[in-house]
Amino acid sequence: MTEIIVPILTPFNEKGEIDGEKVKTHVQNLLRKGVDIIFVNGTTGVGPALSKDEKRKMLDYVLDVTNKVIFQVGSLNMKEVLELVNYANERDIIAVASYPPYYFSIPKDFVVKYFKEICEASKHPVYLYNYPGATGKDVDVNLAKEIGCIKGVKDTNPDFAHTIRYKELGIKTYNGLENLAIASLSILDGTVVGAGNYMPELFSQLREYIKAGDMRKALDLQLKINEIDGTTIPYGKISSMYYLVKELQGYDVGVPRPPMYPLEEDKVKELIEKVRKIWNKSE
Ligand SMILES: O=C(O)C(=O)C[C@H](O)[C@H](O)CO
Numbered sequence: 001m002t003e004i005i006v007p008i009l010t011p012f013n014e015k016g017e018i019d020g021e022k023v024k025t026h027v028q029n030l031l032r033k034g035v036d037i038i039f040v041n042g043t044t045g046v047g048p049a050l051s052k053d054e055k056r057k058m059l060d061y062v063l064d065v066t067n068k069v070i071f072q073v074g075s076l077n078m079k080e081v082l083e084l085v086n087y088a089n090e091r092d093i094i095a096v097a098s099y100p101p102y103y104f105s106i107p108k109d110f111v112v113k114y115f116k117e118i119c120e121a122s123k124h125p126v127y128l129y130n131y132p133g134a135t136g137k138d139v140d141v142n143l144a145k146e147i148g149c150i151k152g153v154k155d156t157n158p159d160f161a162h163t164i165r166y167k168e169l170g171i172k173t174y175n176g177l178e179n180l181a182i183a184s185l186s187i188l189d190g191t192v193v194g195a196g197n198y199m200p201e202l203f204s205q206l207r208e209y210i211k212a213g214d215m216r217k218a219l220d221l222q223l224k225i226n227e228i229d230g231t232t233i234p235y236g237k238i239s240s241m242y243y244l245v246k247e248l249q250g251y252d253v254g255v256p257r258p259p260m261y262p263l264e265e266d267k268v269k270e271l272i273e274k275v276r277k278i279w280n281k282s283e
Pocket residue numbers: 007039041042043044045154156176177192193194
């Protein structure tokens with residue numbers, strides 16, 4: 001069966017500290033709603049904005065509930081990357097993952113060396129988190145071949161043909177965009193969806209429609225997902241998720257941490273009204 005992976009958001013309290021109990025409540029609900037794997041410290045989890053200790057804490061809170069975990073270890077500090085890999089080595093997880101070194105303009109062979117170092121240190125399979133739009137680097141199938149030790153990939157990429165090509169390596173392949181979930185759940189090993197934090201049941205239902213061959217219903221549901229996901233953009237996708245989890249899943253996951261700013265009350269009300277209108281429409 002194809003997999004639904006959620007890059008879990010990071011619940012913060014008003015002081016900007018991670019609230020471990022809220023992490024666990026959230027993970028339990030996601031698993032109940034059909035999510036298969038939790039991607040820790042991804043984009044939605046503001047991985048690049050977490051300290052090394054916070055990244056480790058998030059892993060341990062999630063592991064208190066499940067070991068169906070992919071642990072993102074990427075950082076611009078190689079010492080930190082390797083400390084996180086070693087931390088994961090002592091724990092039972094599916095894989096570690098990393099985005100390529102971002103921000104700096106570096107030659108491709110530095111990217112190869114970066115991933116080879118991670119593979120060398122890791123007891124777990126190493127997955128590539130390819131997100132050219134955010135990192136400025138495209139670790140495509142040819143570069144992944146050159147790295148030689150990539151065992152899975154999450155490609156956050158609107159170019160689905162680009163994602164499919166990783167299957168030439170015979171590795172676990174996922175696309176990380178909500179609006180390609182129908183394709184990812186039909187052709188790839190699964191989908192990675194930030195919006196799965198607040199509407200996991202829609203992605204489970206999408207997978208059921210695909211499995212039943214009911215592609216008309218699957219397409220209508222994909223369009224509904226697109227509309228809801230698109231509604232969050234002007235408010236800040238990641239910040240919006242904290243309020244939508246509370247509204248649609250019924251429990252508190254804390255607040256976002258700047259620079260993912262909390263929303264003003266009137267914006268929260270506006271967002272929820274817009275999403276509720278779409279949510280309540282039948283497909
Ligand atoms: O949040 C992540 O780590 C994801 O993989 C989901 C998407 O790729 C990311 O949020 C960009 O929308």
